[in-house]
Amino acid sequence: MSEPLFISGNEAVARAARDSWIELATGYPGTPSTEILEHFASLEPVTGARKLSQWAPNEKVALEVAIGASYAGAGALVTMKHVGLNVAADPFFTVAYTGVTGPLIVVSADDPGMASSQNEQDNRHYAVAAGIPMMEPADAQEAYDLTRLAISLSRRWGSPFLLRITTRVCHSSGIVHTAEPAGPFAPPRFARNISERVMIPAFARPAHRRLRARLSGIQKWNETAGPNEIGHASREIGIVSSGVAYLHAREACPEASFFKPGLTYPLPIEAIRAFAASVSRCIAIEEGDPYLAETLRAAGIPVESAPEPYRFGELDVARVRRILRREVSPEPAPAPGKAPELCRGCPHRATFEALRDLRCIVSGDIGCYSLGALPPFEAMDTLVCMGASIGVGLGMRHVLPPEQARRVVSVIGDSTFIHSGLTGLAEMVYNPPPTGHVVLLLDNGTTAMTGMQEHPGTGRSLDHRKTGKISFEEVARAMGIRNVHTLDPTIDPAGFRALIQSSLEKPELTLIVARRVCLLAAADIKAYDRAAALECV
Amino acid sequence: MSDLTNIVLAGLGGQGVLKACEIVAEVAFRSGLDVKKAEVHGMSRRGGSVACDVRFGERVWSPMVPAGECDYLIALSPEAIQTNSWRLRPGATIIDAAALPAGEPKEKRALNVALLGALSRLLPFPESAWLDALFACLPEKHLPANVAAFQNGRVAQQPAPSAPQRLN
Numbered sequence: 001m002s003e004p005l006f007i008s009g010n011e012a013v014a015r016a017a018r019d020s021w022i023e024l025a026t027g028y029p030g031t032p033s034t035e036i037l038e039h040f041a042s043l044e045p046v047t048g049a050r051k052l053s054q055w056a057p058n059e060k061v062a063l064e065v066a067i068g069a070s071y072a073g074a075g076a077l078v079t080m081k082h083v084g085l086n087v088a089a090d091p092f093f094t095v096a097y098t099g100v101t102g103p104l105i106v107v108s109a110d111d112p113g114m115a116s117s118q119n120e121q122d123n124r125h126y127a128v129a130a131g132i133p134m135m136e137p138a139d140a141q142e143a144y145d146l147t148r149l150a151i152s153l154s155r156r157w158g159s160p161f162l163l164r165i166t167t168r169v170c171h172s173s174g175i176v177h178t179a180e181p182a183g184p185f186a187p188p189r190f191a192r193n194i195s196e197r198v199m200i201p202a203f204a205r206p207a208h209r210r211l212r213a214r215l216s217g218i219q220k221w222n223e224t225a226g227p228n229e230i231g232h233a234s235r236e237i238g239i240v241s242s243g244v245a246y247l248h249a250r251e252a253c254p255e256a257s258f259f260k261p262g263l264t265y266p267l268p269i270e271a272i273r274a275f276a277a278s279v280s281r282c283i284a285i286e287e288g289d290p291y292l293a294e295t296l297r298a299a300g301i302p303v304e305s306a307p308e309p310y311r312f313g314e315l316d317v318a319r320v321r322r323i324l325r326r327e328v329s330p331e332p333a334p335a336p337g338k339a340p341e342l343c344r345g346c347p348h349r350a351t352f353e354a355l356r357d358l359r360c361i362v363s364g365d366i367g368c369y370s371l372g373a374l375p376p377f378e379a380m381d382t383l384v385c386m387g388a389s390i391g392v393g394l395g396m397r398h399v400l401p402p403e404q405a406r407r408v409v410s411v412i413g414d415s416t417f418i419h420s421g422l423t424g425l426a427e428m429v430y431n432p433p434p435t436g437h438v439v440l441l442l443d444n445g446t447t448a449m450t451g452m453q454e455h456p457g458t459g460r461s462l463d464h465r466k467t468g469k470i471s472f473e474e475v476a477r478a479m480g481i482r483n484v485h486t487l488d489p490t491i492d493p494a495g496f497r498a499l500i501q502s503s504l505e506k507p508e509l510t511l512i513v514a515r516r517v518c519l520l521a522a523a524d525i526k527a528y529d530r531a532a533a534l535e536c537v
Numbered sequence: 538m539s540d541l542t543n544i545v546l547a548g549l550g551g552q553g554v555l556k557a558c559e560i561v562a563e564v565a566f567r568s569g570l571d572v573k574k575a576e577v578h579g580m581s582r583r584g585g586s587v588a589c590d591v592r593f594g595e596r597v598w599s600p601m602v603p604a605g606e607c608d609y610l611i612a613l614s615p616e617a618i619q620t621n622s623w624r625l626r627p628g629a630t631i632i633d634a635a636a637l638p639a640g641e642p643k644e645k646r647a648l649n650v651a652l653l654g655a656l657s658r659l660l661p662f663p664e665s666a667w668l669d670a671l672f673a674c675l676p677e678k679h680l681p682a683n684v685a686a687f688q689n690g691r692v693a694q695q696p697a698p699s700a701p702q703r704l705n
Contacts, residue, residue, distance in 0.1 A: 006566040115577045139573070139600065172600035173562060173574040244600070251598035317603035332604075337586025337620045338549060368583065 005176045009143040009169040012176050013079075013107060014039035016147035020103070021183040022075040024052045026062040028419065029450035030081030031116040032170035033109035037079050038453075041462055046181040050074075055453055055462045058386070058419040059084035063091045063106065070104040070160075071197060073188040075151060082110040082123045083385065087420070093130045094199050095160050097207040099214070102188070103154035105147065106132070107163045109170050112287045113314035116449075118366065118385065120313075122288035127162045127265040128295075131211050133218050134162040134265040135227075136242045140174035146262050148179065149227060153263075159214055164264070166287065168244040168314065219266035227262030228271060237324070238279030240272060240292055240303060245315050249285040252320040264292070269299045276301045285323060287315045342371045347516035348442055350489040351411070352377035354497045355440075360409045360504070361400075363393035365421075367413035367449045369442055380411070387412070387420025390428060390439060397433035405435040406504050412439065415447035415455040417472065428509055429480045436507040438500065441472055444518035445525060452521045464524075466532045476511040483510040490516055541594035542660070543602040546649075547621050548613025550584050553649035556674065557611065558589035560653060563670040564662050565593035575600035586620055609659065611652050632656055638693050647686035650675075654690025659697040 007015070013036050017025060025040045027033065041053035056062035059080040066076035080088060085108045092106065108126065111117040127134035135150040137143040143165065150161040195203045222228075238257040241249045246260045259275040261268055276282040276296070283304040284293035293305030306323040309331070315323075322331070342348050352372035355362050356379040364370060364380035365388065373380035382392050393410035400408070412421050421441075428437055447453040454460045459469025476484045483503065489496040496514070503510040517525055544561060548554045555576055562574040576589040590602040607624040610617075612633040625631075632655050634648065642651040650671065657667045667687065675683055 006562060006572065167577065168575060168600055171576050173572075174597075174600070175566065175572060247598045247600065251603070316601050317599050318605070332623060334623055335620045337588075338584070338616060340550060340583035340585030343583065371583065 002178050005178065006173055007140055007176050008035065008171060008173045009137065009140045009165060010035040010171070011039045012140045012143035013147045013163065013165070014043060015176075015178060016144045017075075017077045017105070017151070018043045018046060018051065019178060019181040020075065020148050020151040021046060021049050021181070021185050022077045022103070022105070022151065023050045023188070024066060024069040024074055025077040025079070026054050026056050026065050027079030027107070028056055028059045028062055028084055029415075029447050029453040030084050030109070031450055032111060032167045033079045033081045033084075033107060034450045034453065035170070036107060037462070040077070046183060048184045053462050055455060057456055059088040060090060063088040063095070066104055066106075067091060067095050067100070069188070070100040070102040071098075072102070072190055073186065074102045075104075075155075075185070076102060077105045077107065079107040080109070081117065082108055082121055083117060083119065084108075085123055085126055087386065089126070092126065092132070096131045097199055097204055097211055098197055099158040099210070100154065100160050101158070101191070103151045104160040105150055105154060105163050106160060107165065110164065110166045110288070112166055115167050118383065120288065122291065123162075123164055124264065124291045125289070127164070131215055132160050132162050132265075133157075133215070133263060134164050135262060136164050136264045137169055137262070138243050138246050138260070139169065139172065140176050142262070143169060144176050144178060146227060148182075149262070152182070153218070157214055157218055159218070162265075164243075166244060172244070215266050218263075219268070222261075222263045222266060223268045223271050226268050228268055229258070229260040229262070230271075230275060231258045232278065233257045234279065236280055238275060238282045239285050240275070240282065240296065241285040242292065243287065245285050245287045245320070248315050248317045248320045252317045253324055267292070267295055269296070269301070272296060273299070273301050276303060283324070285315070285320055339374060340371060341374065342368065343519055345519045347444060347488070347490050347514070347518070348372060350493050350496065351440065351442060351514050352379045354489065354493065354500060355379040355409065355411070358497060358500055358504075359407065360500070361396065361404065361407045363389045363396065363408060363410045365389035365410075365412040365416050367416055367442075369411065369413055372411070386416055387424055390421055390424025393439070394424075394428055394431070394433060394437060397435055397437055402435055405433060408437070409500070409504070410437070410439045412441055413448075414441065414443040414445065414457045414472070415453070417441055418455050418457050418470065422475070425476060425479050425481065425511075432509055434507060436509055438503045438510045438512065440500070441511060441513045443472065443513050443515040444521070445515075446518050446521040448518045448521065452518070452524065460528055464528045464531075466535070472511070472513050481509045481511050483508055484513070485510070486513040486515055488516045489514045541592055541597060542609075543607050543626075544591045544609045544611065544656075545588055545602055545607045545621055545624055546591070546611040546613070547586070547588040547617035548649075549617075550587050552587070552613045553646065554587045554589050554613055557613075557649035557653055558591055560650070560667075560670045560674045561591045561656070562593075563674055564660075564666050565591065567666055567669060568662055570594060571597045573597045573600040586617070588617070588621060609656060611656060613648055613652065630659060636694060637690055641689045641693070642686035644682040644686060647683050650683040651686035651690035654687040654692075655694035657687070657691050658694040661697075664691070
């Protein structure tokens with residue numbers, strides 16, 4: 001065994017992927033998942049394996065690239081935050097039917113409590129809905145062990161696997177013992193298999209039956225050989241729990257018997273039935289929705305779930321103690337901390353001052369600039385999901401009375417625009433509102449919110465080397481937007497305001513690129529540019 | 538769980554809360570104890586409140602310090618005390634800038650490490666373990682200022698009494 005490491009769950013996933021011969025890793029940045037791909041990129045490959053790490057324009061494209069690599073026989077890893085799986089849901093559901101050749105692991109990093117997200121959806125439902133087996137580690141050691149197990153099971157069963165982790169698994173560190181690397185494995189090679197890879201209805205119907213048979217096989221295996229931890233102690237109370245909730249539960253109630261499944265879809269139902277029968281009170285301790293409790297009750301196993309208030313937010317030891325006491329009295333609210341704000345010197349400040357002073361109706365988007373909704377700006381009126389600023393802005397323009405419609409502006413960041421803004425522009429050109437529309441693209445030259453990742457608009461790849469670059473202005477012109485302007489809102493705030501004002505008055509389509517590099521990224525970007533210039537010489 | 542030591546480090550984004558947390562965890566890790574560290578990213582560089590938990594002992598389960606069980610709160614900013622008071626054990630020790638001699642640290646950005654200097658007197662690890670962790674966790678060019686800040690923080694703090702006490 002190697003020397004123990006003290007690493008985060010995210011780094012443990014990255015190391016496990018490297019050690020299990022994953023050859024291609026891709027994803028889109030999103031808290032709390034981002035560091036997985038960055039760690040993977042920084043690791044030396046296993047001898048004999050290739051190792052590619054790249055950011056994709058969005059999660060759907062990332063998953064499609066990974067599916068292609070896997071069909072071709074390579075091991076592939078895709079990382080995203082929970083809401084990213086909504087974007088990638090289309091290929092996710094159908095790759096369950098086709099199965100895979102090389103192992104394929106989809107990482108969904110959920111954010112119960114919404115430390116940095118617009119919702120706290122529980123992506124365990126995706127495993128069930130798509131029919132993709134799901135692994136749920138609790139800490140960094142398990143993140144390593146269960147990622148490796150998921151990869152080997154994916155190889156063995158020809159099934160993609162969902163690795164469902166949460167903020168406290170991703171960003172908590174612990175002591176990790178790693179194991180010998182796997183392999184070597186045969187190099188990728190194309191093998192034609194039309195009936196299993198082309199999902200026209202005639203081939204998809206038998207594929208669905210194969211999927212259900214595969215799941216049934218995995219469930220049988222999970223009943224007896226799966227990564228289940230079972231501890232028989234108290235005859236009074238038994239806890240069924242997975243992920244970080246299990247750790248809180250062990251601490252809150254050390255005397256309880258416990259059943260912790262690691263592979264949480266398909267669940268080892270019969271093994272849990274036997275466990276539940278061995279205690280007088282069996283309770284499921286889980287963060288988010290009552291997935292374990294409802295699945296077990298549907299199978300006729302008498303399992304208690306937490307009272308409704310505990311569906312909201314993260315669990316911790318204190319909340320688990322309350323759940324065990326069935327306490328529903330109001331919980332003490334932690335003192336609110338200081339809210340984050342746009343950095344002093346952030347170019348977005350000039351933008352939101354202008355939007356506030358012009359009394360615009362602002363359809364906002366996901367990024368640092370979400371902070372434009374808070375004082376002293378309060379200049380954002382909607383925020384739904386990546387790219388929604390454009391569609392939502394257009395919808396309002398279509399139905400509002402003209403004097404209000406003319407005040408609507410869509411505000412979107414550079415990385416978010418690449419992720420999901422292009423189709424919004426297509427909609428704008430195709431179904432233009434009578435009052436026209438104004439899109440403000442805040443280009444700070446990086447994916448700032450998640451920690452300065454590159455994207456196709458920066459013209460640099462994940463490792464900050466020069467690659468193809470998409471010009472927002474040229475894209476907009478090519479799509480048929482007549483008024484395309486670029487300026488730095490911090491250099492001439494008055495001119496910037498006047499441009500927004502005059503654009504709002506015209507019943508035309510306008511894209512304004514407000515371009516100034518993020519304060520926190522500026523020094524690094526200069527260094528990348530210098531390195532690129534040296535390479536050219 | 539009484540054998541566990543629970544530490545919360547708190548302050549504002551950009552103050553080096555996460556780095557300080559990394560150093561404490563590194564010291565405990567190198568001493569052979571079980572250690573867990575929990576942090577939350579996202580808005581941490583945007584000036585908002587940041588808190589990070591370190592727990593060590595024979596066996597650590599949850600990575601988060603439970604409410605009412607924090608033994609040591611390292612507060613890098615004044616409002617971090619109020620924000621995290623609900624997490625303190627009765628009689629918990631709070632270490633903030635008041636634990637340092639006037640004018641310390643000379644390098645303002647080393648406040649995080651200066652407070653660790655004070656903390657180091659209260660935890661059962663030798664000074665050499667702390668210095669090793671500083672060398673492991675900090676870039677070389679920042680070491681001289683940080684080592685000085687650490688030692689000034691350490692000198693200012695009384696050694697551990699038998700039971701943790703509030704400092705200020």
